[in-house]
Amino acid sequence: MALLEVKDLVVSYGAIRALHGISFYVDQGEIVTLIGANGAGKSTTLRTISALQRADSGQITYDGKDITRASASAIVHQGLIQVPEGRRIFAPLTVRENLEMGAYSRKDKEEVAASMEYVFQLFPRLKERLEQAGGTLSGGEQQMLAVARALMAKPRLLLMDEPSMGLAPILVEEIFDIIQEINAQGVTILLVEQNAHMALSIANRGYVLETGTIQLEGPAKELAANPQVQEAYLGGG
Amino acid sequence: MVATQTHKEQIREAPIQRRDGMILNQLSQGLFALFGLIVVYILGRALFENPGLFMQQVLNGLELGFIYALIALGYTMIYGIVKLINFAHGDVFMVGSFASFYAISILDLHRWPAWIWPGMSSTLVMIIGTITIILISMFVSGLLAVVMERFAYRPLRNKPRIAALITAIGVSFFLEYFGALPFVFTNNYITYDRPFDVTVYSAGEISPVVIGVMWGLLVISLVAYFMLRTQAKSGDMKAQAWLRHPLLQFGWLFGGFFAFVLTLAGIHLESGGKVWDLSVSNVTLVIMGASILLQVLLQFVVTQTQLGKAMRAAAYDKDAARLMGINVDLVIASTFALGGGLAGAAGVLYATAFKQVYYLMGIIPGLKAFVAAVIGGIGSIPGAFLGALIMGQTEVLSAGFISTPMRDAISFSLLIIVLLVWPQGIFGEPPGEKV
Ligand SMILES: Nc1ncnc2c1ncn2[C@@H]1O[C@H](COP(=O)(O)OP(=O)(O)OP(=O)(O)O)[C@@H](O)[C@H]1O
Ligand SMILES: [Mg+2]
Numbered sequence: 068m069a070l071l072e073v074k075d076l077v078v079s080y081g082a083i084r085a086l087h088g089i090s091f092y093v094d095q096g097e098i099v100t101l102i103g104a105n106g107a108g109k110s111t112t113l114r115t116i117s118a119l120q121r122a123d124s125g126q127i128t129y130d131g132k133d134i135t136r137a138s139a140s141a142i143v144h145q146g147l148i149q150v151p152e153g154r155r156i157f158a159p160l161t162v163r164e165n166l167e168m169g170a171y172s173r174k175d176k177e178e179v180a181a182s183m184e185y186v187f188q189l190f191p192r193l194k195e196r197l198e199q200a201g202g203t204l205s206g207g208e209q210q211m212l213a214v215a216r217a218l219m220a221k222p223r224l225l226l227m228d229e230p231s232m233g234l235a236p237i238l239v240e241e242i243f244d245i246i247q248e249i250n251a252q253g254v255t256i257l258l259v260e261q262n263a264h265m266a267l268s269i270a271n272r273g274y275v276l277e278t279g280t281i282q283l284e285g286p287a288k289e290l291a292a293n294p295q296v297q298e299a300y301l302g303g304g
Numbered sequence: 305m306v307a308t309q310t311h312k313e314q315i316r317e318a319p320i321q322r323r324d325g326m327i328l329n330q331l332s333q334g335l336f337a338l339f340g341l342i343v344v345y346i347l348g349r350a351l352f353e354n355p356g357l358f359m360q361q362v363l364n365g366l367e368l369g370f371i372y373a374l375i376a377l378g379y380t381m382i383y384g385i386v387k388l389i390n391f392a393h394g395d396v397f398m399v400g401s402f403a404s405f406y407a408i409s410i411l412d413l414h415r416w417p418a419w420i421w422p423g424m425s426s427t428l429v430m431i432i433g434t435i436t437i438i439l440i441s442m443f444v445s446g447l448l449a450v451v452m453e454r455f456a457y458r459p460l461r462n463k464p465r466i467a468a469l470i471t472a473i474g475v476s477f478f479l480e481y482f483g484a485l486p487f488v489f490t491n492n493y494i495t496y497d498r499p500f501d502v503t504v505y506s507a508g509e510i511s512p513v514v515i516g517v518m519w520g521l522l523v524i525s526l527v528a529y530f531m532l533r534t535q536a537k538s539g540d541m542k543a544q545a546w547l548r549h550p551l552l553q554f555g556w557l558f559g560g561f562f563a564f565v566l567t568l569a570g571i572h573l574e575s576g577g578k579v580w581d582l583s584v585s586n587v588t589l590v591i592m593g594a595s596i597l598l599q600v601l602l603q604f605v606v607t608q609t610q611l612g613k614a615m616r617a618a619a620y621d622k623d624a625a626r627l628m629g630i631n632v633d634l635v636i637a638s639t640f641a642l643g644g645g646l647a648g649a650a651g652v653l654y655a656t657a658f659k660q661v662y663y664l665m666g667i668i669p670g671l672k673a674f675v676a677a678v679i680g681g682i683g684s685i686p687g688a689f690l691g692a693l694i695m696g697q698t699e700v701l702s703a704g705f706i707s708t709p710m711r712d713a714i715s716f717s718l719l720i721i722v723l724l725v726w727p728q729g730i731f732g733e734p735p736g737e738k739v
Contacts, residue, residue, distance in 0.1 A: 143629030155624035157617045168617050172629035198544035
């Protein structure tokens with residue numbers, strides 16, 4: 068059974084329909100990527116899964132439970148965590164406080180401290196900046212902090228919305244390495260990307276979203292070889 | 305990329321920057337300087353002619369300022385998290401006063417320790433009783449603020465902001481005129497019995513040991529502050545964390561103000577052939593102590609607890625806070641509870657100072673505290689405190705040395721003058737860095 072299953076999801080903003088009934092699933096342990104152009108509805112999909120946005124119709128099942136009407140905090144408590152688009156660091160809070168907010172849903176102090184150590188291993192630079200305000204970090208460091216903050220929640224399924232956005236190529240490589248490492252630790256990942264090339268290179272499977280409908284789906288290798296995908300998202304054949 | 309709600313708001317909120325007009329800028333600074341010179345002249349003359357009276361007024365101004373500070377904190381916290389000027393906040397303060405009035409005059413609750421332990425010393429009964437009364441009012445006002453948020457503001461949270469603002473004015477009128485009903489608070493001025501007896505201390509009546517301890521506290525916390533700062537600058541992260549700890553604030557605020565007031569009260573002045581004995585009553589000391597203590601506690605909650613951090617996180621970005629599993633509705637309700645509680649405490653202190661309660665008593669202090677919060681930079685907690693002290697002094701000194709009927713006009717014009725020079729208020733941060 069899939070860890071996450073989205074069925075016929077329809078979402079609108081007022082009168083504007085953003086998703087026209089999309090269906091997909093993510094199995095335990097996979098990296099699945101959702102690629103598509105600007106305005107395709109990728110962020111809307113993730114926001115709806117995390118209950119920041121209400122679905123008009125359709126069903127979202129996570130770990131066998133229907134979470135379509137669950138509250139955002141209930142979803143976080145079940146280990147379904149999102150790294151939002153644009154990092155969304157709490158700028159006035161220190162790096163430490165940002166990480167503590169990531170662990171907000173967890174009560175066991177010792178385990179949280181262990182997660183903090185784990186996060187420092189992945190991102191040693193954050194440790195040097197612990198007492199600094201989040202807003203004073205560089206763009207790359209903020210992206211690291213955003214991922215680290217999500218890891219503090221001990222995710223089972225991590226939704227990542229364009230983690231490579233605005234990063235220098237070398238940092239993009241670093242972030243993708245870290246995504247693979249997190250996945251190797253047993254965290255399932257749903258990755259939204261515009262950088263289709265990179266995303267398909269690390270994913271097991273992928274979906275192509277176009278103006279609110281899923282156009283193509285399949286194993287990442289097949290998608291990467293598909294001429295349509297190559298033309299639209301991989302900069303030509 | 306799609307701009308999210310919060311980001312859009314921040315763009316729309318971008319304030320008019322000072323660099324918009326050089327001439328306007330220079331004009332406003334000139335005006336500020338001129339105003340400053342006139343004030344310095346009038347006050348300087350008053351100080352020179354009659355130092356005793358002047359210092360006594362400064363003490364009275366402090367008392368008022370500390371009360372305004374507690375109200376202003378509520379405005380600033382609530383604005384910080386829901387971007388709403390809660391115009392009914394002054395009435396929450398009024399209800400706090402009435403709650404303590406009933407607790408004292410009808411229920412006699414300020415003497416409860418004496419019912420249980422009849423042998424208890426009267427000073428101890430007074431101390432415990434006063435604390436009880438303050439807690440009761442804080443509870444009532446906090447609860448009122450939560451109910452208000454739940455039923456009046458929450459349904460409008462995603463509507464245009466003007467809707468909640470107008471509702472706030474409506475809630476304010478409702479509380480006032482519901483209070484005016486004969487079976488509620490009535491529309492009369494009611495004499496208020498203080499929860500403790502008044503004692504006045506003047507020169508020679510305050511133990512030099514106490515004064516010394518206060519100076520010691522001030523010096524120790526200042527020394528600690530500067531030591532920590534040098535260490536923090538060299539990259540010591542423990543020092544950086546300690547620098548923000550409310551304990552340090554408590555040291556210099558409590559030590560500083562008590563050292564100042566008690567030293568003044570202990571002064572025996574002779575000038576121009578006249579003798580001036582300054583004095584301070586325990587009412588002033590209680591107000592100052594309670595206000596400082598509550599502010600430091602608030603700082604503790606805001607900077608050291610999960611709830612406080614969640615409040616700051618939600619104030620900055622609600623959706624991101626939801627993604628952390630923070631229950632934003634609960635956090636907003638808690639902010640109203642804290643803000644309302646502080647206003648309730650202010651209500652007890654104000655009634656204790658002026659010995660009167662009245663159903664419209666919240667309007668002027670509410671407005672003054674609002675102005676204080678704006679002057680300090682709305683959304684900033686230290687700003688609210690500083691703004692309130694400035695408002696307290698302005699009111700008392702202009703009543704004393706310029707013109708009594710003009711005092712409110714002068715206090716409110718201060719707002720315009722300060723905003724000309726600091727459009728964001730003194731501690732106001734550029735948008736996007738609120739609270
Ligand atoms: N808050 C909103 N109000 C109205 N329309 C919105 C809102 N957010 C998104 N939309 C619309 O919904 C559609 C999908 O937006 P979405 O943010 O999901 O796209 P995306 O695939 O994430 O794009 P990008 O790659 O630019 O991030 C777009 O047409 C967008 O204009
Ligand atoms: Mg997007």
